[in-house]
Amino acid sequence: MLTDPITRPSSAPARDAGTKPAQPILEVIDATHAYDGVVALDNVTVRAAPGEFLTILGESGSGKTTLLRLISGLEKPYRIGALRLGGVDVSEVPAFQRDCTTVFQNYALFPHLTVGENVEYGLKMRGVPVAERRTRARNALELVQLADKYDRRIHQLSGGQRQRVALARALVPQPAILLLDEPLGALDEKLRVDMQVELLEIQKRLGMTFIYITHSQEEALTMSDRIILMRKGKIDQEGPPTAIFDRPVSAFAARFMGVENCFEGELIELSGGQAQVQVGERRLRGRWSGRSIPKVGAKVAVGVRAERLHLGPVAPTAPDHNVLPCGAGGAIYKGKYLDRTVTTDIAPIKVRIWNASAVTDQPSRVWWHKDDCIVMDL
Known part of the structure; x- marks a missing residue:
């Protein structure tokens, strides 16, 4: 059983009839971006609710990763109406000051550091005291079932374990939003299916908003509360998995x-x-x-x-x-x-x-x- 060592607000409670819907935790309004004259995003608007598992789905070149990079601050949009996190416009806020973290497909772990040091790294850069960051790192590793790997070197881990370390490192700052850029793409089929279940369980336990990028319809259908299907820089369809699967619009x-x-x-x-x-x-x-x-x-x-x-x-x-x-x-x-x-x-x-x-x-x-x-x- 997973414990809950990282404390986050739970997902939005069930609404009673007549109550107002919760304010979106993420709002990307009218985003346009291009690379060398090629339009990657064409006036795209995306919103995510607190505690939602939102999947951005699409083929290569559809604009899904560009959208994630705009949200994280790794790309500055060519033109955007607004980019709000928790109701605050962060269009001009640098990546390291935004309340979101990213899990990349290649994990981007430091091979010369131990597992624990990798997980602590972001906290160290933020000036968190040694004792606190070690406690938080151990708690994050416990959440991803790697509590006994704190002192291991990265090269001693399997691909699935490295993926969990990258996830723990992203979770330890306790962000409002976790961005995941095809994090299971390098895993074999059996491990990928197992990790889908683990990611969903962690997301529900923490009540955190996950924005998940993938080209896999199976991953999208398995984990999502809502799917946004992109094509050539635009949103082709969005809705719950059952609607996307049973009622495609095109x-x-x-x-x-x-x-x-x-x-x-x-x-x-x-x-x-x-x-x-x-x-x-x-x-x-x-x-x-x-x-x-x-x-x-x-x-x-x-x-x-x-x-x-x-x-x-x-x-x-x-x-x-x-x-x-x-x-x-x-x-x-x-x-x-x-x-x-x-x-x-x-x-x-x-x-x-x-x-x-x-x-x-x-x-x-x-x-x-x-x-x-x-x-x-x-």
């Missing part, structure tokens, strides 16, 4: 969040949140999840997850299913499941099969429920 968001099958089509009808789309010679039905209501005839995207599809010789005849004739394609064994591609007259379609023994050698139909079909902005 073809980009859908593909990034793992929707394997996306097709372009023309909107035929939209009524009561249900859409009909012409894709090639086929008419497909699904639920609308785009940003706004398009006009009939507009180009839209249709998406369906591979695990929501079914194969067989005979398909349901009920009108609440989309059904396509298909032919057999290739298959890839993934251990827990089998990914099979079938050919159709609109596009190749990937189907995820969890019971490989039930695979039909020569399927003639592929089908899915219309509520599992997402229609969104192209």
Whole structure:
């Protein structure tokens, strides 16, 4: 069990009906930044609540790390409306005076110092007395389950242990916000999954605001209270994990969040949140999840997850299913499941099969429920 040696205010209490929401602990208003004429952030506004686990998600070059560097003070924005921490504008405040610390992907630990000395380093630079900083460093190491490694050298630690030392060093100043720049990227898969759970537990225990940068949809879905999905310097979509996963607003968001099958089509009808789309010679039905209501005839995207599809010789005849004739394609064994591609007259379609023994050698139909079909902005 983790102890709680670092005292921080708990997360915002549950609100009663009618009470005002808590003031954001972080506000980035209308931030624009560029490198050598290339726009990295394009008028971006981001807010985070006290005690929130906010994930900034996106592919390489989307602007997510640039945003983190603006918040931390490592970059000065080309133009910004305001940058407030705890209600105070810190746009002109240097990094070392901001109430936030950063955990980097490469950990940035000093190899010539012991574990304890690495964790104490920031406190030493702040002039904290020796006895106090050692006590706080030991408490931080206890929090990350490295209390017995205080006198070890960095080269004696595993990758996961080094990641914990970097986390303890960032936590020991007791910041209002912890910034994490892809901190699990260098770990193997098993350790990365374990550390996701540990980070979430530490965040909830301390009630601290975490702003987490990643390109991994799995990390974002596992840990976040809210996700901001970025694309080319702008916010493409934001919301709780369930909304980002189940109701992507665009073809980009859908593909990034793992929707394997996306097709372009023309909107035929939209009524009561249900859409009909012409894709090639086929008419497909699904639920609308785009940003706004398009006009009939507009180009839209249709998406369906591979695990929501079914194969067989005979398909349901009920009108609440989309059904396509298909032919057999290739298959890839993934251990827990089998990914099979079938050919159709609109596009190749990937189907995820969890019971490989039930695979039909020569399927003639592929089908899915219309509520599992997402229609969104192209």
